[in-house]
Amino acid sequence: MNVNKFIVSLFNYPKKILTLQSFLQNDVKEQNRYSIDIYGLENKSYEYDYEVEPVFFQEMPQDLIEGGNFKVHLVLEKSSTMIQLRFSIVGEVELICDRSLEPYEEQVETQGLMILKFGDQDEELTEEIAIINRNRTRINVAGYIFEFIALALPMKKIHPDLRTQDDDTEFEALVYSSESGETADADESAPAPEEKIDPRWEPLKKLKK
Numbered sequence: 001m002n003v004n005k006f007i008v009s010l011f012n013y014p015k016k017i018l019t020l021q022s023f024l025q026n027d028v029k030e031q032n033r034y035s036i037d038i039y040g041l042e043n044k045s046y047e048y049d050y051e052v053e054p055v056f057f058q059e060m061p062q063d064l065i066e067g068g069n070f071k072v073h074l075v076l077e078k079s080s081t082m083i084q085l086r087f088s089i090v091g092e093v094e095l096i097c098d099r100s101l102e103p104y105e106e107q108v109e110t111q112g113l114m115i116l117k118f119g120d121q122d123e124e125l126t127e128e129i130a131i132i133n134r135n136r137t138r139i140n141v142a143g144y145i146f147e148f149i150a151l152a153l154p155m156k157k158i159h160p161d162l163r164t165q166d167d168d169t170e171f172e173a174l175v176y177s178s179e180s181g182e183t184a185d186a187d188e189s190a191p192a193p194e195e196k197i198d199p200r201w202e203p204l205k206k207l208k209k
Helices: 003-011 020-024 030-034 054-059 142-151 160-189 199-208
Strands: 035-037 045-052 067-078 082-096 103-119 129-133 138-140
Touching (some): 067 142, 103 142
């Protein structure tokens, strides 16, 4: 997972980054709740449930999310060569409106997959695939939970009340545009007025007939 790339490119937060090492092993007290002992796990599926509270975001080395409350369901599937982590996340996050600078709550519902392959050393391959040392005894999923929540946030953080105003404005603009188009079509389809002929040429017109 590339949290650094995500934060820098989309939100322009080149302050603190979450590294693969901090994902796998974290000493922060709150985030220790998300530590999973993998040493004694058999090759099968396991399920975990977490309640994410505001302190989770406060202890995370980031400035993107002020706080939030989430329910996380994790399915961990272990085999002889890898660990697959499937996350289902539902809740709400506290954001600051880009327009009014007022705080508001954004509803979030998302899913994510992370694959950890066993190897000689920790290495990040892609946003969804990483290699972890085969001798590692535990992993910490707090960083993965944070990133999946961050990835689900809207690019533009707009308070719901202002979104309603925007919808009304767009609807009015659409109606006006539609009416203007109908008027233009009507003008184009109307028969052209008969050209008036100079009375002086009227005798010549009769001769042509």
